[in-house]
Amino acid sequence: MSAANRPKTSLVPPDDAVAPVRHPEAPAPGAPLGAHYDQCFGCGEGQPHGLHLQARAGDGVSVTAEFTVKAAHQGAPGLAHGGVLTSALDETLGSLNWLMHVIAVTGRLETDFVRPVPVDTVLHLEARTTAVHRRKIYSSAVGRIGGPDGPVAVRADAVFIEVKVEHFIEHGRDEEIQAAMDEPDEVRRIRAFEVNP
Numbered sequence: 001m002s003a004a005n006r007p008k009t010s011l012v013p014p015d016d017a018v019a020p021v022r023h024p025e026a027p028a029p030g031a032p033l034g035a036h037y038d039q040c041f042g043c044g045e046g047q048p049h050g051l052h053l054q055a056r057a058g059d060g061v062s063v064t065a066e067f068t069v070k071a072a073h074q075g076a077p078g079l080a081h082g083g084v085l086t087s088a089l090d091e092t093l094g095s096l097n098w099l100m101h102v103i104a105v106t107g108r109l110e111t112d113f114v115r116p117v118p119v120d121t122v123l124h125l126e127a128r129t130t131a132v133h134r135r136k137i138y139s140s141a142v143g144r145i146g147g148p149d150g151p152v153a154v155r156a157d158a159v160f161i162e163v164k165v166e167h168f169i170e171h172g173r174d175e176e177i178q179a180a181m182d183e184p185d186e187v188r189r190i191r192a193f194e195v196n197p
C-alpha cells in the first residue's frame with residue numbers, strides 16, 4: 001500500500017511490542033549528545049536558522065534537552081510558533097534513537113500545545129522511548145517552562161520508523177550527501193546519518 005493511502009497508524013504500541021534496549025556503548029547518563037549533523041535544523045551548530053537544541057543522555061532510553069525560544073521563532077507577537085515547538089520535540093525524540101544505535105525517521109508525531117511559550121523562554125525537554133515493535137519505535141516527550149520541574153507547555157507522542165542508511169543516500173540531495181560523506185572526522189561522518197559506529 002502506498003504511504004499516501006495507508007490508514008492512520010496508532011501511537012499506542014501493539015500488545016506484542018517489547019521494551020526498548022539501550023545500546024551498551026550509548027553515552028553515559030548526563031553526557032551531552034552533541035549535534036548529529038552540523039547543518040541539522042534542530043541541533044546543528046553550523047545552521048544559522050536552527051534551534052541549536054542541546055540534548056543529554058538520560059537513564060535507559062531517555063534524554064533531556066534545552067531549547068531557548070528566540071525572536072526568530074515567533075508565530076504570534078512575542079510567542080513561539082507551534083511548528084517550531086514541534087520541531088524541538090521532534091529533534092529531542094529523534095535523539096533517543098542514537099541511544100539504541102538505531103537509524104530511524106519520524107513517521108508520526110502528535111503534539112499537544114498546553115501553554116503559550118514566550119520568546120526568551122528556555123524549554124526544558126524530556127523524552128523517553130517506551131516500546132519497540134518490529135521497525136516501529138514508540139516515544140513520548142514533554143517540554144516544561146520556568147525550569148526542569150516547571151509546568152508542561154507542550155507534549156508529544158511519536159512513532160519513529162527504523163530505516164537503512166540508504167534512506168538518506170537515495171532521497172537526500174547529492175551535494176549534502178557527498179559533503180557529509182567527505183567529512184574527515186569519522187564520528188561526525190557516521191552521526192550525520194545516525195549510523196551505528
Ligand SMILES: CCCCCCCC(=O)SCCNC(=O)CCNC(=O)[C@H](O)C(C)(C)COP(=O)(O)OP(=O)(O)OC[C@H]1O[C@@H](n2cnc3c(N)ncnc32)[C@H](O)[C@@H]1OP(=O)(O)O
Pocket residue numbers: 003009036042090091094095104105106107108133134135136159161163192193194
Ligand atoms: C538522522 C536522524 C535525524 C533525526 C531528526 C528528527 C527526526 C526527523 O524529523 S526525520 C524527517 C521526517 N521524516 C521523514 O522524512 C520520513 C518520511 N517517510 C518515509 O520515508 C517513509 O514513509 C518511512 C521510511 C517512514 C516508512 O516507509 P517504509 O520503509 O516503506 O515503511 P513500511 O514498510 O510501509 O512500514 C514499516 C512499518 O512502519 C509503519 N509505518 C510506516 N509509516 C508510518 C507512519 N507514517 N506512522 C506510523 N507508522 C508507520 C507501518 O505500518 C509498518 O508497520 P508494521 O511493521 O506493523 O507493518
